[in-house]
Every structure is written in C-alpha cells, then in structure tokens.
Amino acid sequence: MPSRRDLLLAAAGGVLLGGTARSVLAAGAAPGAEELGQLPSKKLLIRRSWRPPNYETPLADLVPAYTSNDAFFVRYHLSVIPEIDTDTWRLKIGGAGAQKPLMLTLRDLKHDFKRVSLVAVNQCSGNRRGLFAPRVPGVQWGNGAMGNAEWTGVRLRDVLTRAGIAGEAVEVVFNGADTPVLPGTPDYLKSIPIERALDERTLIAFEMNGRALPHWNGAPARLVVPGWTGTYWVKHLTEVRVETAPFDGFWMTGAYRVPAGAFPGAPFKTQETPLTTPITEILVNSLITSPLSGARVKAGSRVELAGKAWDGGAGIAAVEVSTDGRQTWRPATLGKDLGRFAWREFRYRIETQKPGLLVVAVRARSLGGATQPDKLTFNPAGYHDNIVQTVTLEVG
C-alpha cells in the first residue's frame, strides 16, 4: 500500500493516475514524479516500464537489512516471460567446452549438490541512471534498482565439474527462459569468464531469503554472481554453456560496456576491445535511507542519519559523514557484517546547531582502499554512479 503521504503528494501535484486502481503517482527522489505499480505477488514498487516489466524498490523498502522478496526490484530486457512449471523445468549443461553434457531437474539441483547460502547485493548496472548529469537514455532508475538478500543454491563450479570442463574453456554462457517478441531481437544471453564461473561464490540459486525465488526474480533458478552487477545474474536459467571461444552475442558485445580504463573492477579479458570493456564489479557506494532530503528539524535537535554501504566484495572499511561542506569527515557506526558481498548498515548522530540549510554528505571506503568519488565519471550508458550523496536538512 502506498503511504498516505505518497497519495497526498500525488494529489497535491495534480498528477494523473494510470488507468487502473493499481497505479498511483508518488513524489519521490529524482527524476520527477514516480508512478507506483504492482506486479502479481509483489508489493507496490516504482514502475519504470510496464513491458518488459521494470520496477524499482522504494527507499522505504531499502531500510531493512534484507530486502524482502515482494519488494525486490524487477528488471527485464525482453517481454516474453513464461511462468515456468518447476516439474518440467530442465537445466541443460553443455557447450564446446563441456566434456559430458547433462540435463538437470530442479530436484537434481537441490539434492545432488552441496547447498550453499550467501548474502549479496544485487545491483543493476544502471542503478541511479536517472540521476546522471548530463542525462542519458535508458531506464531512468533512481536509487532502488538494487537490494540485499540471502541467496541459496548450489555452486556453479560443482555443476560444471560434473559436466567435465575442457582445458580450453574461456567463458561460460547463460540463457534464461525469457525471449524476445521478434525473431530479429537478440535473446538475452550473458557470459562470464571461466575463472569467475569456477569461483566458489558463483551460485545457481533457487532460494531468496529462505523462500523459493519469486517469479519476477528468476524462478525457478537464477545465476548469482556476487560482487558483479545484475546484468550477469541471468534469471529463469535454462542453459549453461561452457565455451572455448569468447561469446559474441549482442548483450555482451553491444551492451553493458564501459569505456576501457575508465573504472576499476575485475577484468574481462576475452571481451575487451581497445575502446570498451564489459562492466563487471560493483563500485564502492552508499545510500542514505534517512533522513529524507528536505526534512525540517529544530535547531539544537539530534538527527539520526542511517543508510547502507557496499562494494564489489572487498567489504566496507568505513563510512564517513561531513556536515561542513566536505571539509572534515567523521566516522559513522557500522552495523552487523553480513558478509563481504552484502551491504553494511551505518548510523550517525547529527547534532544540529544554528538555523539554516544543513547539507550532510556521506562517503564509504572499501577494505580494498577505494573511496566514493565526488565527481561522476561520465559514460554513455549511465553506469557506475557511485558519487558521494548528500541530504539537505532545513534546520529551523
């Protein structure tokens, strides 16, 4: 349900509603008005597009340590998304680099391999694209194309080992059950380097937060690549191919790429060109969940600042807060460590003093030594917005 505040904001803004009772517009973070919408089995989320369905998690649902399954963001590229019968679902393991191709049922997956759980942030490559300046085309995500969950499944490595990996294998390619409308539209296939596929933390997951994966988050099984952006976390997995040559599908060679040398992160050597390279690891980042920008507080009162910080797997070393225009920084208190791929909660008590506008800036530093930058590194697709965020309080 939307809050009364959201509804009032929608009404006050004179913004019109969608054609059904399932839509409501809410004022929120940039850019502009946000329309809420609801997919079956999900709660109201920020709708970025109807079809394919792209829904963002509202800020309030990013407050709990684990993002609930019914609030977790939804991101699709293709519009044909079948409901999968788990009894007839099969996962095919093959490719030129697989010596013993095999076919697995969901029961095989759950019973024949060691079960593994880990907590990890799943963040869309384009999270915060809507905040980019100058603006760039694409789904205009705000802060909520991300979430933190416990993922349970089996190691991809264990499954691939049963299929026998050839020495010449360079990449592993993943296909899901979602398909394009037109035959000329590239199907959504992604690859990862063989080394990343064999990393013990790369999972084929069938549970999220202790329950079966929601349909809209990839049921019955999806890839989980902790530390890497969501584009690699292929949903509704149907096929895994061990390949001995770089995969040249559109979604590798024509999308999800960043300028060569522009960002830190794991290399993807078999997919590099002189100009561009695939986006890989999530950069160190943070999100202020409270207070909201524009909040009014009494001079002399205390304000509890809270939020989350995360990176691509080094872990968070510190979160620092500045209330004097980024001149001096003081450490926030970090919450429980849920694992190095999870986000870390932080808290900080602001002592307000004189009336006026108070700009609060937050920056996270990773155990790898990376710190959030002040300036955006522009790239045409609008990825990796991890610049320092601020909230402005009205102290009166």
Added chain:
Amino acid sequence: MRGALPGALLLVALTGAWAPALADEDAIQLRDGSWRDLTAARCAICHSLDYIPGNAPVLDRVGWQKVIQKMRDRFGAPITDEEAQEILDYLAGSYAAKP
C-alpha cells in the same frame, strides 16, 4: 508517467481499493501529433509506450534518431525507411528534450 493518462481513479486509490495487478498498459496515451498511431503501433510490438515519455527528457531529435536506428538495426524492429522518418518527426515533435 506524467500527464496524458486518464485520471478518474484517484478516488479509487485514496479509498484503498487495490486490485491484484496485471499489466494494464493500455492506459498509456501518447501526446497528439502526426504519425502518433504509426509510432504507437511499431513501438508497442516489443515494449510498452511509457518508454517514450520516460526517455523524453533525455532525447533530442538526434537522440531519437539514434534510438530508432538502434531499434531497427540491433533489435530487428520492422520499420521501413519512410516510417522511420515519420516516427522521428513524431517523437522529435512531441517528445523532444527541452534544451
């Protein structure tokens, strides 16, 4: 998306009468303009029309031209040269970014 949507349901929303949701994108209405119906017909083959107002603040005429080219060349959209010109005229006329 902002504007252009029929707005009779605020009352329903305020009374909390939420139906379980199925995508009902038919509510999306594009602004008037020549070639609107052609644009709607071609674009909606693969995706809902909210992508158009969603990207309007970002794209000028050159930007829309690139998008149409990408839809034809990379995604296989069945759009003729003539139609591409007409769709561009519509999008650049009704949904171009303000400089």
